[in-house]
Amino acid sequence: MSDAFDCVTAHVRSAFSGEPVCVHVDNAQECEIKRHHHYDDFRSKAVVERAARRTRSRLWDSMVAMGRLSDMRGDDKWRMAVVDCLTSFLRKRSEIISREFYADLEDIRSEMVAAALDTWVATEVGTPPSEVPGLMLKAAVNAAYACAKVHDNESTIGDSDVLRAQAEAPKEFTINASAVIHNANVRDPAVAEQILGESHGAKLQRFVPSHLIEAFHQDIRTGRRPSVPNRLATESMLTRTFVTGGNHYYYASDLYPTFVGLPIAAEVLGIAPSSAYRMVRAGTFPCPTTFMGRKHQVYMKALMSYLAIPDIIVHPDDVENGAAHAS
Structure with missing residues (x-):
């Protein structure tokens, strides 16, 4: 069975x-260096360089830098490539912790994967690229031990997302979206997603x-905007993909501008705007x-991430039902 x-x-x-x-x-076609490996060979080379425990590795620094640029484009390819190359060092450790x-x-x-990705986000500003992979490995191992030692506080992703959404609602906001759904099991991932x-x-x-x-x-429904790719939809989403005849899911941030001005x-x-410009020049802007x-x-997704605003995936039917109920 496949794991994370x-x-x-x-x-x-x-x-x-x-x-x-x-x-x-x-883009290998635009690169001045003409020799490029396919992914499996590239991954092997990255693992060897990391295993050599060099103080700095140009390859890993480039991977981290490319990951940051890809994040700004809304592409997780290079960020996940960094995580994938690090899993070679986590496989054996995870097996030992599991047995122990x-x-x-x-x-x-x-x-481990979740902790590594959280660390990637946390080190976006103020952390040298050469230190990022090591911090991701350390966080992954610590998360593994925490998971192994704690068995009494488990909850499903759907439950935690619902609780987070409820907690973030303004105090004066009295409309509860779950009131739209009657006689349903909120622990069902599909229902939690709808809420x-x-x-x-x-x-x-x-x-x-x-x-x-x-x-x-x-x-979205007429195809004038690209829908969220199927690979990003969870299993619970796939059970509801054809609610309106197609995969019309989208990220909440897709409704907003891709970029906003620095002010x-x-x-x-x-x-203050003047302070913001100084922080940008100093490399300390959040x-x-x-x-x-x-x-x-400023990339909108980055701003949402810093403000801890979850960029959830939603379906137009659900959004319109909630809006109609609130109005």
């Missing part, structure tokens, strides 16, 4: 699609004109920025 490590490897291999891997500019504490190996490896979508729609109804939401959904981002973060023309822009 296997899923990461399969995901990365699919993302690179059998093409030569270029860690310099992400009689813990489920699949659970341990899932926690999340309706809760999101109920909140949007307060701040976004309904005609804008409806127009956005119409674009707007600074205002949201409670930073979110990665990019130049567009003569203006600094």
